[in-house]
Amino acid sequence: MAGHKGRPHNVYMKRFASIVSLVLLAASCATNPATGKRQINLMSESQEISEGQQASAQVDKEMGIYKDPALAEYIDGIGRKLASVSERPTLPWHYQVADTPAINAFALPGGFIYITRGILPFLNDEAQLAGVLGHETGHVTARHAAQQYTRSVGGLAGLIALGVFVPGAAPLTGLGEQGLGVLFLKYGRGDELQADQLGVRYASRAGWDPAGVPEMLQTLGRLDEASGQSKGVPNWLETHPEPLTRVKDIQPAVRDASAGRTNLFRNRDAMLRAVDGLIYGDNPDQGIVRGNAFIHPPLRFRVEFPATWDIQNSPDEVVVRKAPNLNVYMLLEEVPNVRGGNIEQIAQQTMQSAGFRIESGAQSSINGLEAYVGTYQGSLQGIGQVLMRAAHIIHNGNVYMLAGFAPLNQFVESDDDFLKSIRSFRRMTAEEAESVHPNRIDIYTVRQGDTWPSIAGKSGGVIKASTLAVMNGAETNSQPTVGTRIKIVTGG
Numbered sequence: 001m002a003g004h005k006g007r008p009h010n011v012y013m014k015r016f017a018s019i020v021s022l023v024l025l026a027a028s029c030a031t032n033p034a035t036g037k038r039q040i041n042l043m044s045e046s047q048e049i050s051e052g053q054q055a056s057a058q059v060d061k062e063m064g065i066y067k068d069p070a071l072a073e074y075i076d077g078i079g080r081k082l083a084s085v086s087e088r089p090t091l092p093w094h095y096q097v098a099d100t101p102a103i104n105a106f107a108l109p110g111g112f113i114y115i116t117r118g119i120l121p122f123l124n125d126e127a128q129l130a131g132v133l134g135h136e137t138g139h140v141t142a143r144h145a146a147q148q149y150t151r152s153v154g155g156l157a158g159l160i161a162l163g164v165f166v167p168g169a170a171p172l173t174g175l176g177e178q179g180l181g182v183l184f185l186k187y188g189r190g191d192e193l194q195a196d197q198l199g200v201r202y203a204s205r206a207g208w209d210p211a212g213v214p215e216m217l218q219t220l221g222r223l224d225e226a227s228g229q230s231k232g233v234p235n236w237l238e239t240h241p242e243p244l245t246r247v248k249d250i251q252p253a254v255r256d257a258s259a260g261r262t263n264l265f266r267n268r269d270a271m272l273r274a275v276d277g278l279i280y281g282d283n284p285d286q287g288i289v290r291g292n293a294f295i296h297p298p299l300r301f302r303v304e305f306p307a308t309w310d311i312q313n314s315p316d317e318v319v320v321r322k323a324p325n326l327n328v329y330m331l332l333e334e335v336p337n338v339r340g341g342n343i344e345q346i347a348q349q350t351m352q353s354a355g356f357r358i359e360s361g362a363q364s365s366i367n368g369l370e371a372y373v374g375t376y377q378g379s380l381q382g383i384g385q386v387l388m389r390a391a392h393i394i395h396n397g398n399v400y401m402l403a404g405f406a407p408l409n410q411f412v413e414s415d416d417d418f419l420k421s422i423r424s425f426r427r428m429t430a431e432e433a434e435s436v437h438p439n440r441i442d443i444y445t446v447r448q449g450d451t452w453p454s455i456a457g458k459s460g461g462v463i464k465a466s467t468l469a470v471m472n473g474a475e476t477n478s479q480p481t482v483g484t485r486i487k488i489v490t491g492g
């Protein structure tokens, strides 16, 4: 949950218009710059760039860019070296670190490449990093990204029709994972292999060992699909299929590119330096989950949820599900564009514009904060008629909505849980806020007698032994080598 970020609604409308005009253009046949093959192009290069620019402004807002100037410069520098030896060196290339724990990297048309903060600790040297960035660069040079965009017209139009980003409609679409998902379109197997091959080409041309490509695929293949997930941002495995098959498929290209080259480099130390101190998992700047509490130090509030429920934080909202019953859930979000009036009026207007009818409600005080707590009825896509217990709470000049939703016949049994969470909403003191620290990557030298479980144990349970091994390019049942420097996670 980021707070104070306007939703880029008009960006969508503009983009919708430009995509409609795009479809009306006559298709032209042109030579693919990276592959040399003739293909149908629906998008000119200038359109490709302007689509990419608009989508990238949206990613910056919705996902956030990780604030570390040295790391940003390092990543952009490596990316630009790769781009400069590609077939399209003059695109406006940008390589940025998205501030999400999800393990992924993605390319927008026109040369806007993102690598997530979450994937970086899993790359063991610069050659592997160059492998990931080279692969994404390949999706742009071979125009896969542009073609995906062209194909996604229906999806994007559908998204706009749903009004996912329309302020005030959020309670209706709170579970809409389509939001950023539209940027994470799956590429086909052929596109993936081609991007791997282009990654090998660019990495080796720029001097890195192209073996970094299969190595990073192997590491990502070892992770299970649940690792490093973040709502709205899928993992690499969901968007890049069959990594282990691709490890084998790419070997001939790696052999060819390395033949006779004795000066290819790995730069492991530079990569370790770059990730030393990197935030691992949630970033407190965006609000974090600790036990069954959601804590937001910059916005200075704390709220408790039922112990067994599943808390998912995203830039726009916090969704808390009574798993495995996904039809009962709670939602916390900032009410955008509050235009004044008292809290009762704000609550009723907001809910009304979201299509919910008020059943009852009263002003109240929640831990000293002015609030309006009511029950509402409405219908939700995929669930049907629901009852909703919602509190609208004023805190530090913002209005927050904390609400529980349940199908009509499950409301009574859920309402105690909803009310308990609502009553737990409280301000954090400055001292409390300052005492919240994220988990971070640290560098550790392996000692005699260390095992992956013993090293993981020292970090206070913030990382599993198996994940720690994968993070260091090792099999879970292997022994860490005494004297080597490895990445570990230290608890906040």
Ligand SMILES: [Zn+2]
Binding pocket: 135, 139, 187, 192, 195, 239, 240
């Ligand atoms: Zn890919």
